[in-house]
Amino acid sequence: MKIKHIAIRRFRSLLKADLQECAGLNVLIGKNNSGKSSILSAIEICFAHLGDARIAAPLYLRRRALDEFTDRKTDEPIQIGMTIEIDESFNLALRDIMKQEAVGLEHSVEQIATNKTISLVIAVALDSNNPFRYLHQVGIGELNESSGSLRIKGPRLFEASLAVARELFGWEKQIDELKKDLEEIDNAKARLPSTEYLFRDKDTLGAHLRYLRESTPPKVVRIVEAAAKASSNAEQFNQELVRAKSEIGSRIDTIRETATSEPMNAFAGAVRRPPAYIIWLMKELGRATVLHFKETRRSIGREEASQLLQLKTKRGGTERLNTLQRAVRALLGVTIDAFEPDDSPRSTTRVGLRPAEMDIDNFLVEANGAGVREALRIILDLELNRPDFVLIEEPEVHLHPGLEKVIHAYLVEKSKLSQIFVATHSTNFLDTSASQNIFILSRNAEGHSSVERVSSEDDILRVPDEVGLTPSSVLMFDRLVFVEGPSDEDILREFARKLDIDLAGKNISFVQMGGATRFAHYAAEATIGILSKRRIPMWFIVDRDEKDGDDIRRLVERLGNRAHLLTFRRREIENYLLNPAAILRLVNRKKLKAVASTGIMSPETIADDIHNISEGLQERVMELRLMRKLCRPIHIDRGEGDVRRRLEAARQEIESRLSDFDREERKQREDLGRDWSARAMEIVPGSLVLDGVLAKYGSSYNKQVDGLRLAEFIDREYIDEEIVRMLKKISLP
Numbered sequence: 034m035k036i037k038h039i040a041i042r043r044f045r046s047l048l049k050a051d052l053q054e055c056a057g058l059n060v061l062i063g064k065n066n067s068g069k070s071s072i073l074s075a076i077e078i079c080f081a082h083l084g085d086a087r088i089a090a091p092l093y094l095r096r097r098a099l100d101e102f103t104d105r106k107t108d109e110p111i112q113i114g115m116t117i118e119i120d121e122s123f124n125l126a127l128r129d130i131m132k133q134e135a136v137g138l139e140h141s142v143e144q145i146a147t148n149k150t151i152s153l154v155i156a157v158a159l160d161s162n163n164p165f166r167y168l169h170q171v172g173i174g175e176l177n178e179s180s181g182s183l184r185i186k187g188p189r190l191f192e193a194s195l196a197v198a199r200e201l202f203g204w205e206k207q208i209d210e211l212k213k214d215l216e217e218i219d220n221a222k223a224r225l226p227s228t229e230y231l232f233r234d235k236d237t238l239g240a241h242l243r244y245l246r247e248s249t250p251p252k253v254v255r256i257v258e259a260a261a262k263a264s265s266n267a268e269q270f271n272q273e274l275v276r277a278k279s280e281i282g283s284r285i286d287t288i289r290e291t292a293t294s295e296p297m298n299a300f301a302g303a304v305r306r307p308p309a310y311i312i313w314l315m316k317e318l319g320r321a322t323v324l325h326f327k328e329t330r331r332s333i334g335r336e337e338a339s340q341l342l343q344l345k346t347k348r349g350g351t352e353r354l355n356t357l358q359r360a361v362r363a364l365l366g367v368t369i370d371a372f373e374p375d376d377s378p379r380s381t382t383r384v385g386l387r388p389a390e391m392d393i394d395n396f397l398v399e400a401n402g403a404g405v406r407e408a409l410r411i412i413l414d415l416e417l418n419r420p421d422f423v424l425i426e427e428p429e430v431h432l433h434p435g436l437e438k439v440i441h442a443y444l445v446e447k448s449k450l451s452q453i454f455v456a457t458h459s460t461n462f463l464d465t466s467a468s469q470n471i472f473i474l475s476r477n478a479e480g481h482s483s484v485e486r487v488s489s490e491d492d493i494l495r496v497p498d499e500v501g502l503t504p505s506s507v508l509m510f511d512r513l514v515f516v517e518g519p520s521d522e523d524i525l526r527e528f529a530r531k532l533d534i535d536l537a538g539k540n541i542s543f544v545q546m547g548g549a550t551r552f553a554h555y556a557a558e559a560t561i562g563i564l565s566k567r568r569i570p571m572w573f574i575v576d577r578d579e580k581d582g583d584d585i586r587r588l589v590e591r592l593g594n595r596a597h598l599l600t601f602r603r604r605e606i607e608n609y610l611l612n613p614a615a616i617l618r619l620v621n622r623k624k625l626k627a628v629a630s631t632g633i634m635s636p637e638t639i640a641d642d643i644h645n646i647s648e649g650l651q652e653r654v655m656e657l658r659l660m661r662k663l664c665r666p667i668h669i670d671r672g673e674g675d676v677r678r679r680l681e682a683a684r685q686e687i688e689s690r691l692s693d694f695d696r697e698e699r700k701q702r703e704d705l706g707r708d709w710s711a712r713a714m715e716i717v718p719g720s721l722v723l724d725g726v727l728a729k730y731g732s733s734y735n736k737q738v739d740g741l742r743l744a745e746f747i748d749r750e751y752i753d754e755e756i757v758r759m760l761k762k763i764s765l766p
Contacts, residue, residue: 034117034118034119034120034123034318034321034421035055035057035117035452036055036076036115036117036422037054037055037116037117037118037150038051038053038055038114038115038116038152038175038178039051039052039055039075039076039113039115040052040112040113040114040115040176040178040183041071041072041075041112041113042111042114042183043102043103043109043110043112044071044075044101044102044111044112044157045068045071045100045101045103046066046067046068046071046103046476046480046482047068047071047075047103047481047482048103048104048482049181049481050068050482050483050484051178051484052072052472052484052486053486054470054486055452055454055470056448056469056470057448057451057453057469058444058445058448058453058455058469058470059452059453059455059469059470060455060457060462060463060469060470060472061073061455061456061457061472061474062456062457062458062463062472062473062474063473063474063482064474064475064476065458066476067474067475067476067482068474068476068482069426069456069457069474070328070426070456071482072454072456072474072484073325073424073426073454075113076113076115076323076422076424076454077323077424078092078155079113079155080318080321080323080422081323082155082166082167082168082315082319083153083155083315083316083318083319083321084315085315085319086312086315086316087201087205087315088167088168088193088198088201088297088307088311089166089167089168089198089199089201089202089205090165090166090167090205091163091164091165091166091202091205091206091209092157092164092165094164098159098162098163101164104480107158109182110158110169110195111156111157111158112154112155112156112169113154113155113156113157114152114153114154114176114183115152115153115155115176116150116152116175117150117151117152117153117318118149118150119150120149123317124145124146124148124149125146126317127313127314128142128143128145128146130309130310130313131190131300133309133310134300134301134308134309134310135300135301136301138300138301141300142300144188145173145188148173148174148187150174150175151171151172151173151314152170152171152172152174152175152176152185152186152187153168153170153172153318154168154169154170154171154176154183154185155168155169156168156169156198158195158198160199160202160203165198165202167193167198167201167202168191168193168198168311168315169192169193169198170183170184170185170189170192170193171185171189171190171191171192171311171314172185172186172187172188172189172190172191173185173187173188173190174186174187174188175187189298189300190299190300190310190311190314191297191299191300191308191311192297192298193297193298194295194297196295197293197294197295197296197297200294200295201307204288204289207288208285208288208289211281211284211285211288212285214250214252214253214256214281215281215282217250217253218253218256218274218277218278221245221253221257222257224244224245224248224249225245226241232264232265232266232267232270242257242258242261256274256277257274259273259277260273260277261273290306292305292306293305293306299311321421321422322418322419322420322421322422323421323422323424324414324415324420324422324423324424326410326411326414326423326425326426326428327426328426328427328430332406332410333391333406333409333413334391335388335389335390335391337391337417338371338390338391339371339388339389340417341354341369341370341371341389341391341417342371342373342389344357345371357369357413357416357417360412360416361412364408364412364439364440364442364443365405365408365409365412367393367394368393368394369391369393369409370392371389371390372389372392373388373389373390374388374389374390393405405436407428407430407432408432408439411425411440412443415447415451419450419451420451421451421452422451422452422453423447423452424453424454425444425453425454425455425457426456427456427457427458428444428455428457428459428462429457429458429459429462437459437462441462444462445469463487470486471486472484472485472486472487473485473487511539511540511541511569511570512540512541512542512569512570512571512572513541513542513543513544513569513570513571513572514541514543514544514571514572514574514763515543515544515546515573515574516543516544516545516546516574517545517546517548517574517576518545518546518547518548519545519737520736520737520740520741521545521574521606522545523740523741524606524609524610524740524741524744525543525606525756525760526543527741528744528747528752528756528757528760529764531747531748531749531752532749532752532757534760534764535764539764541763541764570596571595571596571597572596572598572599572762572763573588573596573599574599574600574601575588575598575599575601576601576604576605576606577601577602577603577604578604578605578657578661579604579657579658579660579661580600580661585598585600588600599759599762601755602715602755603715603719603755604715604716604717604718604719605718605719605720606719606740607718607719607720607722607723607734607736607740608714608717608719608722609719609752609753609755609756610719610723610740610743610744611643611714611723612743612746612747612751613636613639613640613643614636614639614746614747614748614751615743615746615747615751616639616723616726616727616743616746617634617635617636617639618746619727619739619742619743620634620639620727620730622742623727623732639726642726642729643714643722643726644713644714646721646722646725646726647713647714647717648709648710648713650713650717650718650721650722651705651709651717653718654705654716655698655702657718658701658705659694659697659698662697662701663690663693663694663697667683667686667687669682669683720736723743727739
């Protein structure tokens with residue numbers, strides 16, 4: 034089974050989006066919020082609905098239902114269409130079951146024998162603000178995606194209108210409630226003591242029925258109480274409960290047999306009950322296993338270790354385990370194995386497997402780096418589960434460029450067995466020569482996403498524009514310098530001008546990242562991969578801030594050999610503007626009224642101001658260092674699973690950081706206390722020093738304007754030697 038075509042209408046930002054000619058591996062690339070994850074969610078919704086094997090069913094969401102509809106317009110249903118390639122055996126089985134309902138139309142049924150595709154449209158609508166999904170159309174052949182709403186070109190096997198779907202959804206809600214009543218009756222009975230003890234006397238019975246009211250829905254309590262009232266012994270009580278459950282079952286059957294008010298269209302004509310062949314078709318397509326790697330993924334742990342351990346004792350499992358171990362060793366260069374822990378009781382895990390621990394190169398999996406664990410998460414899930422369809426959001430998370438290429442090669446190989454859809458920012462997953470398709474997603478001024486298939490290497494050159502660069506950055510410049518913001522560019526350009534370094538003549542362009550937090554966006558997403566393919570030399574210049582040696586090494590590793598990282602020795606670029614003569618000229622330029630009342634001004638008085646203000650910022654530097662060390666974001670996994678456990682893990686992380694606070698504070702105070710006076714001007718925030726000096730004269734430091742002015746006022750011989758070396762390095766051949 035393989036998806037050939039995906040068409041989406043009115044789903045989130047995807048007003049009209051199509052993925053044509055889907056391959057074994059399909060890569061979706063674009064800016065954040067361009068609609069990549071929405072396409073993966075749409076595929077998941079389709080297969081979840083097929084697996085339900087109901088024409089209409091609830092759509093369970095973790096967000097507001099209104100936000101699922103493009104521009105929050107709910108007057109038309111969301112549509113998700115898929116064309117699926119089917120094999121000859123599927124076609125034959127479908128025809129056989131259709132003939133049982135289309136009596137007299139056997140010849141017409143046989144007309145679809147040569148068709149190799151089947152298309153379906155799943156729709157999503159609201160019923161009193163309750164979202165539900167329903168099977169809108171099924172047909173043989175291709176989707177007609179040309180109009181605003183999806184239709185199927187070939188023979189129609191089934192169609193249900195919104196009105197019919199809403200009626201069926203109402204019935205399904207009733208059935209779900211009745212099924213829940215059946216479960217609650219069994220739960221209530223399990224909460225009671227043995228029925229023989231229960232009927233020992235009236236006081237015992239009454240006490241337990243009162244206890245039952247505290248934990249059981251009132252409707253079910255009434256059923257149990259009625260059964261108890263009509264019974265004089267345990268046997269009668271059990272019979273009454275069986276009778277009550279039988280009545281509920283009959284009501285479910287009655288609802289299922291009820292004819293719809295309006296007809297549905299089937300192959301043989303109008304029908305008022307879902308055709309059996311459509312339910313069969315949904316079940317068969319719904320058997321497909323879909324593995325969705327969401328942005329926040331569950332860590333590898335005991336469950337995977339248990340699965341590996343089971344392979345050691347399962348017939349044929351040893352060979353499969355050896356194959357898996359060889360694959361991991363070849364891809365990641367590590368050896369994995371699983372063992373039963375020595376100190377663990379012989380119990381089972383939540384999936385019914387024995388407790389186990391996983392080793393990676395003789396270390397517990399938790400002791401390994403995030404990159405290896407992230408890569409293993411993908412490899413183990415694909416190897417152990419062998420899914421039909423794989424949906425992966427941002428596989429590059431925690432992976433350095435080398436591992437990204439390894440995982441890409443692995444996915445190319447696995448796409449021969451599973452159809453894979455990848456939403457990514459990394460160009461290490463782009464390759465027009467491989468057996469894959471690339472789709473660029475972008476959003477227009479109205480906020481609607483569009484999808485365009487890449488067909489050649491030239492098309493890939495447009496990818497940087499979709500992640501925040503213009504094509505000119507790729508095609509027109511010989512070198513690129515990435516800086517944090519516009520003032521950094523202005524200051525460096527001014528210093529280069531004074532040093533007679535011709536940036537324009539060297540065809541060097543600056544790219545403003547929009548802050549240090551955007552480093553990962555430009556360094557790991559589509560931009561850097563495309564530019565490195567065109568052999569464009571790149572430098573990333575970032576403030577040191579409170580980064581330590583480990584932080585710098587991680588940034589260097591992220592860039593690999595594709596670009597160069599330059600970090601200031603001082604905290605930020607403003608620290609190189611703390612020139613007393615230049616600041617005096619800036620104060621005079623501003624013509625501050627307060628200057629007259631401060632007495633005689635000179636470079637010496639400004640130098641004293643710089644020194645005194647810098648020394649007074651020790652506590653601020655302490656605060657910034659502690660924030661970087663201890664106030665990193667704590668991300669709570671919002672996927673499926675135990676919510677309490679996730680919150681508990683976050684609480685434990687906070688408690689761990691609090692317990693480290695005193696130790697870390699002492700460490701930082703000791704470090705700052707060493708030669709503080711000599712080092713202060715290098716490690717305090719230079720922008721705060723400038724702001725403090727100017728505040729003394731009734732003004733403040735405006736980063737966007739005053740930074741360039743100060744650079745203009747600094748004479749050539751006073752430009753710091755570090756800046757000189759940096760600019761020369763960028764401009765040298």
